[in-house]
Every structure is written in C-alpha cells, then in structure tokens.
Amino acid sequence: MRLYTTPASPWVRRVVVSILELGLRDRFEFVPTRWPHDWATRTVAHGGSFAADTPVQRIPALVTPDVTLVESHAICDFINAELGGYRLLAREGAARWRGLADISIANAVIEAQILRRAELLRTADRSADFIAKMRERQLRCLAALEPRVGGFGPAFDLAQITTAVACGYQDWRYPEDDWRTGAPALAAWYDRVAGRPSMTATRPAETPQS
Amino acid sequence: MRLYTTPASPWVRRVVVSILELGLRDRFEFVPTRWPHDWATRTVAHGGSFAADTPVQRIPALVTPDVTLVESHAICDFINAELGGYRLLAREGAARWRGLADISIANAVIEAQILRRAELLRTADRSADFIAKMRERQLRCLAALEPRVGGFGPAFDLAQITTAVACGYQDWRYPEDDWRTGAPALAAWYDRVAGRPSMTATRPAETPQS
Numbered sequence: 001m002r003l004y005t006t007p008a009s010p011w012v013r014r015v016v017v018s019i020l021e022l023g024l025r026d027r028f029e030f031v032p033t034r035w036p037h038d039w040a041t042r043t044v045a046h047g048g049s050f051a052a053d054t055p056v057q058r059i060p061a062l063v064t065p066d067v068t069l070v071e072s073h074a075i076c077d078f079i080n081a082e083l084g085g086y087r088l089l090a091r092e093g094a095a096r097w098r099g100l101a102d103i104s105i106a107n108a109v110i111e112a113q114i115l116r117r118a119e120l121l122r123t124a125d126r127s128a129d130f131i132a133k134m135r136e137r138q139l140r141c142l143a144a145l146e147p148r149v150g151g152f153g154p155a156f157d158l159a160q161i162t163t164a165v166a167c168g169y170q171d172w173r174y175p176e177d178d179w180r181t182g183a184p185a186l187a188a189w190y191d192r193v194a195g196r197p198s199m200t201a202t203r204p205a206e207t208p209q210s
Numbered sequence: 211m212r213l214y215t216t217p218a219s220p221w222v223r224r225v226v227v228s229i230l231e232l233g234l235r236d237r238f239e240f241v242p243t244r245w246p247h248d249w250a251t252r253t254v255a256h257g258g259s260f261a262a263d264t265p266v267q268r269i270p271a272l273v274t275p276d277v278t279l280v281e282s283h284a285i286c287d288f289i290n291a292e293l294g295g296y297r298l299l300a301r302e303g304a305a306r307w308r309g310l311a312d313i314s315i316a317n318a319v320i321e322a323q324i325l326r327r328a329e330l331l332r333t334a335d336r337s338a339d340f341i342a343k344m345r346e347r348q349l350r351c352l353a354a355l356e357p358r359v360g361g362f363g364p365a366f367d368l369a370q371i372t373t374a375v376a377c378g379y380q381d382w383r384y385p386e387d388d389w390r391t392g393a394p395a396l397a398a399w400y401d402r403v404a405g406r407p408s409m410t411a412t413r414p415a416e417t418p419q420s
Contacts, residue, residue, distance in 0.1 A: 014402075032366055035350060040340075041337055041339040041340045041343060042339055042342075042343055043342075043343050043346045043347070055315060055318075055350050055351050055353070055354030056314075056315065056318040056350075056351060057347075057350070058318070065306040066304060066307065067304075067308060067310075067311045068311055068316060069307070069310060069311055069314050070314045070315060071314040071317060071318065073283045073314075074307075074310040074313065074314045076309070077306075077310065078307055078310070081302050081306070082302075082307070091301075091302070092291050092292075092301070094276060094277075096287075096291070097274075097276065097277045097279070097284075097292070098276075098277060100277075100279060100284040100287065100288070101279055101284070101285065102275045104266075104279050104280045104281040104283075104284045105265060105266065105280060107281060108265075108266040108268070108280060108281065111363065115325075122337065122340075124337070125335045125336060125337035125339075125340075126363065127251055127253040127335035129252055129335075130250075130332075130335075131250075131254075132249045132374075133251060133252055133253050136253045137253070137266065137267075139386055140265050140266075140267070141265050143265070144265030155249075169227060172318070205307075
C-alpha cells in the first residue's frame with residue numbers, strides 16, 4: 001500500500017502514528033510529496049503517480065490494491081478496522097462514540113491550525129481577522145480537551161493520537177499562543193506521550209518545496 | 211437528541227438527508243442556528259445552548275444523552291451504526307471502503323465549496339487565487355466522481371447522499387462553474403435523485419443572519 005506524505009502535515013502524522021502504534025510499518029510504502037509555499041492559494045502541479053492517484057491532490061492519500069482513500073478520517077478508519085483489529089477505536093457502541101467525540105474536537109483543532117497556516121503563507125490578501133478566528137478556535141477546542149484527558153484510557157488510541165498530534169503541531173507552529181496555560185492537564189499529558197517512539201519518529205519538519 | 215442546523219450548510223444537509231432516508235426524523239430535535247456573514251472571518255458570539263454544547267461552534271453538532279459529536283463524519287458514522295443498522299454504509303469490509311472512497315472525494319468537493327464561500331464573504335483580503343484554486347478542486351473532484359456513478363448501487367446510501375449534496379450545493383452557489391459539462395453522467399444521476407423526498411425537503415436556503 002502506498003501512502004503519500006509530508007513531514008509537516010498533522011493529518012499525515014495522525015495516520016503514520018496509527019501505523020507505527022499498530023506495528024504495521026512494513027505494510028506501507030511512504031511516498032514523500034513536495035509543496036511550494038504557494039500551495040496556499042494555487043493548485044500545485046504534481047508529477048508522478050500522485051496526480052493520477054488522487055483527484056483531491058492533498059495528503060494524506062492511501063492507495064491500496066482495491067481502493068484509494070483521500071482523507072485522514074477514511075484512512076484511519078480503514079487502518080483501524082481492516083489492519084488493526086479495532087485496537088485504536090472500538091468497532092461500535094459507546095466506546096466508539098466516546099472516542100469520536102474526542103476525535104471530532106481534536107480534528108477541529110488541526111483543521112484550524114492548517115487553515116491558519118495557509119493564511120499565513122499568503123503573500124497578499126492575508127486576513128488578520130481570519131487568523132485571529134482560527135487562533136480562537138484552536139485555543140477554545142484545546143481548552144475543551146483539557147477536562148477530557150482524565151477520561152483517557154491506558155491505550156494510546158486514535159483519540160489520544162489525534163489529540164497528541166494537535167498538541168504537537170500547536171507547539172511547532174504556534175508557540176506564541178501559549179496553549180499550555182489554558183490547558184495545563186492536557187499539556188502535562190502531552191509531555192508524557194510525546195516521548196513515545198511513534199511520536200518521536202514523526203516529529204514535524206518543514207516539507208520540501210521542490 | 212439535539213442536532214444544530216442551518217438550511218445552507220451541505221455538512222448539515224448530509225446528516226439530515228441520512229436521518230430522513232433512515233426514517234428517523236422523530237428521534238431528533240433540529241435546532242436552527244444564525245450566522246451573520248462575518249462568520250467567515252470572525253468568531254460569532256452564540257447564545258443559548260449552542261456555545262455550551264460545542265467548543266468548535268460549527269454546525270452540524272449532535273448532542274445525545276451520552277455524547278456530543280461536532281463534525282459530520284462522526285455524526286454520520288453514529289447515525290448509520292447506532293440508529294441505522296448500517297443501512298447507509300457497510301460496517302466493515304470491501305463495501306465500506308468502496309463507500310468511503312467515494313465519500314472522501316465528495317467530502318473534498320464540499321470542503322472546497324465551503325472554503326470558497328467563506329472567501330467570497332470576505333469584505334477585505336479576498337484572494338482571487340484562492341477562489342480559483344477551490345473552483346479547480348471542485349471541478350476536478352466532480353469529474354473524478356463521474357466514472358464512479360456507474361458503480362453506485364440501488365440504495366441511496368451515504369456515498370450517494372454525500373455526492374448528491376455536493377452536486378446540489380454546486381448548483382445552488384456556483385451555477386457559473388457549469389460543472390455538468392465536465393460530469394454529464396453524474397449530472398444525469400443527480401437530476402434523478404434530486405427528486406427524492408429527503409432531497410426536496412432539504413433544498414438549500416440562505417441561513418438567517420440574525
């Protein structure tokens with residue numbers, strides 16, 4: 001199976017940490033992609049198999065012999081169910097919905113982080129208001145995750161993975177937000193899980209532009 | 211269960227059509243929300259239960275006695291599995307991944323539609339390049355759905371619902387794109403399903419601003 005990646009994307013990281021936590025690294029070929037900074041406002045021309053494999057032309061994208069999945073929600077669902085024996089998220093019932101409740105908030109953090117990043121990459125038409133709105137959403141949702149940390153179980157599951165990736169991206173791109181002050185229990189939890197091999201192996205780094 | 215809605219949102223429509231197709235309307239209280247146009251660049255102050263119920267402060271949001279889900283992916287998963295007996299998407303296996311492959315492309319269309327809408331609502335700092343990028347993604351992904359229509363089964367399932375909602379929003383907000391020319395089989399399919407009661411009951415309309 002072919003997974004298109006970048007080292008900067010939290011959506012990619014969420015998938016890769018899932019793969020590493022499940023011990024499935026040897027099942028995947030990771031294919032790095034390159035993104036000039038004008039990706040924020042222009043369609044990037046991709047060569048090779050990427051353009052043919054995914055009409056969305058975003059990462060992550062997973063190509064299996066039978067199917068191509070072009071968003072991290074679907075990819076994580078596939079990896080958890082088809083390859084992971086539901087070890088990262090329960091197949092059904094209350095445990096699944098509790099996990100998805102956490103995940104849906106953590107996803108909202110990541111989405112705001114990426115939209116803000118794209119706005120910051122604009123060389124024209126950059127909206128300070130939009131950036132402020134995204135920062136407010138990030139901090140509001142991180143604060144909402146704060147009381148949920150106490151409910152996290154012993155397993156580093158998809159809810160915890162997604163939350164940890166959101167925290168890690170926040171530290172990397174937006175240290176000036178000082179998110180830890182508004183979510184100290186979350187920060188303490190994150191500092192513990194950030195040392196896991198799956199997390200240290202996937203520390204964010206700038207994506208090659210060319 | 212309480213579902214926060216607007217009549218304009220394709221993410222809401224996807225959830226409501228799922229509810230109607232499953233015959234579950236009487237299980238939900240639909241709570242309309244209001245959005246002044248500056249939602250595109252400012253955090254909207256919401257009163258009532260909405261702000262307390264969801265830290266993301268976006269629609270759709272579903273509040274059940276046990277859990278709150280704040281994105282349509284999780285909400286559709288919950289409705290399909292917990293209330294719908296997996297009639298909209300298979301629980302597991304190849305049928306689930308084929309469905310999610312279609313869904314992940316249709317979701318990308320909707321996401322681009324909404325990001326473009328938010329950009330068009332800006333009264334300053336509006337990027338023509340960003341708008342063009344989103345239009346290109348919409349049309350590229352709709353064209354990618356074109357050959358997939360032949361694989362649609364007899365049931366109006368979540369893949370078809372999501373695809374139809376994307377087509378409906380495209381007609382409503384972006385008729386100038388003329389998407390039908392690049393996807394004639396998709397358009398013919400959409401014109402058939404657009405007459406279903408679940409679709410006619412949820413035709414998009416402007417969201418009240420106040």
